Amino acid sequence: MDAKTKKELQKTACKVRMGVIEGTYNAKSGHPGGSLSISDLLTYLYFDRMNVDPKAPEDADRDRFVLSKGHTAPALYAVLTQKGYFPEEELKSLRHIGAMLQGHPCIHTPGIDMSSGSLGQGISAACGMALAGKLDNKSYRVYTVLGDGEIEEGQVWEAAMFAAHYKLDNLIAVVDNNGLQIDGKITEVCSPEPITDKFAAFGWHVITMDAHDFDSIEAAFAEADTVKGKPVAIIQKSVKGKGVSFMENQVSWHGAAPNKEQYEQAMSELRAQLAGLED
Amino acid sequence: MADVIKKATRESYGEALRDLAAEYKDLVVLDADLAAATKTGIFKKAHPERFFDCGIAEANMMGVAAGLASCGKIPFASTFAMFAAGRAYEIVRNSIGYPHLNVKIGATHAGISVGEDGATHQCNEDIALMRTIPGMTVINPCDDVEAKAAVKAALDFNGPVYMRFGRLAVPVINDAATYKFEIGKGVTLRDGKDVTIVATGLLVNEALEAAKVLEADGISARVVNIHTIKPLDRELICKCAKETGLIVTAEEHSIIGGLGSAVAEAVTECCPVRVVKIGVNDEFGHSGPAVDLLKEFGLSAENIVKTVKANLKK
Numbered sequence: 001m002d003a004k005t006k007k008e009l010q011k012t013a014c015k016v017r018m019g020v021i022e023g024t025y026n027a028k029s030g031h032p033g034g035s036l037s038i039s040d041l042l043t044y045l046y047f048d049r050m051n052v053d054p055k056a057p058e059d060a061d062r063d064r065f066v067l068s069k070g071h072t073a074p075a076l077y078a079v080l081t082q083k084g085y086f087p088e089e090e091l092k093s094l095r096h097i098g099a100m101l102q103g104h105p106c107i108h109t110p111g112i113d114m115s116s117g118s119l120g121q122g123i124s125a126a127c128g129m130a131l132a133g134k135l136d137n138k139s140y141r142v143y144t145v146l147g148d149g150e151i152e153e154g155q156v157w158e159a160a161m162f163a164a165h166y167k168l169d170n171l172i173a174v175v176d177n178n179g180l181q182i183d184g185k186i187t188e189v190c191s192p193e194p195i196t197d198k199f200a201a202f203g204w205h206v207i208t209m210d211a212h213d214f215d216s217i218e219a220a221f222a223e224a225d226t227v228k229g230k231p232v233a234i235i236q237k238s239v240k241g242k243g244v245s246f247m248e249n250q251v252s253w254h255g256a257a258p259n260k261e262q263y264e265q266a267m268s269e270l271r272a273q274l275a276g277l278e279d
Numbered sequence: 280m281a282d283v284i285k286k287a288t289r290e291s292y293g294e295a296l297r298d299l300a301a302e303y304k305d306l307v308v309l310d311a312d313l314a315a316a317t318k319t320g321i322f323k324k325a326h327p328e329r330f331f332d333c334g335i336a337e338a339n340m341m342g343v344a345a346g347l348a349s350c351g352k353i354p355f356a357s358t359f360a361m362f363a364a365g366r367a368y369e370i371v372r373n374s375i376g377y378p379h380l381n382v383k384i385g386a387t388h389a390g391i392s393v394g395e396d397g398a399t400h401q402c403n404e405d406i407a408l409m410r411t412i413p414g415m416t417v418i419n420p421c422d423d424v425e426a427k428a429a430v431k432a433a434l435d436f437n438g439p440v441y442m443r444f445g446r447l448a449v450p451v452i453n454d455a456a457t458y459k460f461e462i463g464k465g466v467t468l469r470d471g472k473d474v475t476i477v478a479t480g481l482l483v484n485e486a487l488e489a490a491k492v493l494e495a496d497g498i499s500a501r502v503v504n505i506h507t508i509k510p511l512d513r514e515l516i517c518k519c520a521k522e523t524g525l526i527v528t529a530e531e532h533s534i535i536g537g538l539g540s541a542v543a544e545a546v547t548e549c550c551p552v553r554v555v556k557i558g559v560n561d562e563f564g565h566s567g568p569a570v571d572l573l574k575e576f577g578l579s580a581e582n583i584v585k586t587v588k589a590n591l592k593k
Contacts, residue, residue: 060351107349107378114349115378121370124339128346128354131331135307135352155370158339166331 001218005048007277009214012082013043014274017243018267019078019091025263027095030103033253035075037178037211037238038145042079044217045143054084057110063140066126069147069176070104070117071255077101085111120153122146123173127163130171130231145174149181151192157202163231164203171231172224173204176211178240180251199233211238244269284423285448289387291426292444293318296355296385297325298427303434305351309344311337311358316446317387319357337362341370341382348380353434356382360389360443364405375439376412383433384409384441389419390531391559391576392447392481394569401564407536409441410509416462417509419443419530419538421483424453425506428460436462445531447569449481465512471501474587475519475526479505479538481573482529482557488580493587500587511541517549526554527587531578534558555590557582 001009016039024030046052050063067076074094081088086100086109093099100109104117113129116122126144133140146156163171175195183189192198199206205227209220217236224232240254241247244266258266296319300306307329314320314332323330333340337358344354356363363386364371375382386405393401409417418433418440420426426444433440468483469490478486483504490500501523503515520526526546528539539556546552559576573579 064350066346107380114346115373118369118373120338121342121374124342124370125346125349125374127339128343128348129350130346131343132347132350132352135329136350155336155338155342158334158336159342161336162333162339162343165334 001215006214009043009047011274011277012047013040014243014270014277015082016043016075016078018270019081019088020074021244021258021263021266021270023074023077023091023094024257026092028257029095030074030257031071031255032074032258033180033240033247033250034069034147034176034178035072036242036244036247037240038072038176039075039243040212040214041145041174041217041236042075044214046079046083049221050143051140054111057085061138061140064113064126064129064142066114066122066142066144067105067116068122068126068144069119069150070122073103073105073117076105080111119147119150120155123156123159126171126173127159127168130163130168131166133170134168140170142171143174145176147181148175148177148179148186148192148195149189151175151195152190160199160202160204167229168231169228172234173231174234174236176238177235178238180240180254182254184251196235203230204233205230206233206235208235208237211236212242243273284451286423286451287446287448288420288423288426288444289318289446291423292385292387292430292442293321295427295430296322299431299434300326300329303353305353306434307331307347307352307354309333309340309354309356311335311340311362313358317357317385319385337367338370341367342374344382345374345378345380348382354382355385357385357387359400360386360402360405361400364408364441365402368408372412376415379414379438381437382439385444386441387444388446389443390445390480391564391572391578392445392531392569394446394572395566397566398563403533403559403564404536405443406508406532406538407540410541414438415509416440416507418462418507419480420506421480421504422449422453423451424455424458425460428458429506432460432462443480445481447481450484452484452487463507463510463512465515466504466506467501467515468504469500469502471499472523473499474591475501475503475523476529476583476587477503477505477516477519477526477538477542478529479508480531482531482578485578485580486529486583489583489587492580492584498587498591505538508538508541511545513545513549516542516545520546520550520552524552525590526552527557527583527590528554529557529578529583532558534560553590555586557586
C-alpha cells in the first residue's frame, strides 16, 4: 500500500473512531470497545476494498457486508456516514426514540445489507448471500465480521460447515480477536480457542492479520483473493477500545458509554491523532 | 368412504414446489436432512440444482434462507414444525421476521398426528410461536388442494410465510378445479345458525363430519375453514359471532395461542360470545398411531359433536 493511501485510510479510521465516540456518548449507551477494534477493518473494506456505491445501495452486483457482531454498529454507522450513505448528524440520535440508527443494524437503514446483532446469525445470512451470488453467477463478494466471543454460538459452526460444503469462496469472514467479551477474557469465560485451528478444521482457508496495520490488512485480503473453492476466515488480532487510551484492553468498555468528561478526553485524543496525520 | 382420496399435505408441498419451479425461477428449496420426510425430495429429484441440503442445522438454514431472500431468491426452508418454529424460533424472528424477508417456511410433521415418534416431535406450539412475530403470515392448509394453493399463494406474496403441513394422509375435501385460495380469507363451507365451528388443518374435515351428525340431531352448525391464522379473517369471525353466537374452534395444536386463541382475541373485541376451544390441552403428547392419538386427544368429529351439544345447553 502506498504511503498516501495508507495515510488517507488512517485519517478516515480516526474519523470513524470519533463517530463511535460521538454516537455512544449521545446514546448514553452502546458498545464502544468492540466498535473501536473494527474501525480500521471497516475503513479498509469501505474505502479500499468493497464495490459499493452510496448512490446505489441496492445495486444487485454490489459487494455485501453483514456485521454479525451487530452490537458494534456505531463503527458501521460511522463508516457509512464517512462514505456518504447518510449525514453524520444521524450519529447524534443513535439509539434515540424515532431515530433512524437503531441499537443494532437494521436492513431498512441505507447501506445496511442485513439486520443483525443476535449473535451467530449474521454469518448464516452472509452464507445465503454468497450462495445466491454463486447461483446467479455474480462476481460480488460477501464480507462478514464476527466477534471472538460470538463464535461461541453453535450457529456459527453450522454456518462454517455449510460455507465449506458449498465451497463459498466468495465469502470472507473476519473474526475480531480482541480477546475480551462481556464477562471477561474469552479464554476465561468459555474459550473458543484455538480459533484458527477450528476454522481450518471446518475446511476454511485461514489467514491472520494485525487489525490496526493497513499493510497487514491489505496483505491478508490479497491472500484471500487467491483462494479458490474454500471460504476464507481472517482472524484479526485487535485491541478492544483501540485509539482511546483509557478504553484500550478494558473489558468494562465493552458496553458502556463515555460520560461528558470521558467523551471530551476521547475526542481530544482522537483529534490529536488526526492532527498528527495531517501534513 | 372407500372412494375418499387421502393424501398427506407434506406430499402436496413437495409436489407443488416441483410443479411451480418452472414458473418461478427464483424459487429455491432448503432442507435440513429431512427431504425424504418433508417431501422436498420430490423437488430435489426434479430440480437438483436448486435444492440445498443444510444438514441437521436448522438455525443456520433459516439464516441462509434470509441471506438468499435478501438477494432476490424465494427460499422455501423446510423441516419439521418442531425445528422450524421451535428450535429456530429466534432466527426466524430476528433474521427473517425483523427484516421482513421473503422467506417461506415449509413446516411439516406438525401436531400430534406425527404419531409414533412421540412428544419430542409432536409440535403443538408452532402456530402460537409464529403468529407472535410481527408481519409473519401463518397458513395451515386442510387438504391436498388447499396445500398446493397455499404454496402458490405464498410464492405470489412478498413477505415471510409460515406454512404448516401434516404427516398423516387426510381426505381431499376441496375441488381442485374450482377451489380459490386467498391469504387471510376464511372459507364458509357450510351454513348454519345455532353454532359456528371454526376449524383449521385436518380438523376441517372433522368439523364437516360433525356438522352432518349435528344436523341429524336438529342442530344447525356453520363450518368455517380458517386456513390463514394470521392475518385472521376477523370480519368473517365477527360476522359468525353475531349470527350464531357460540363458536367452537378445532385445531391440531395447543389450545394456548393457536386458532382458538386468535378467534377468542377477535370476538372479545368485536362481539363477545362464548368461544370453546378444542385442541391439545396443556400437556405433551405421546407415542401411538396418529389416528388413535387424534381420537384420544379429542381431535375428532365425535368430540366436536359432544362439545357443541354440551355448550349449546348452557
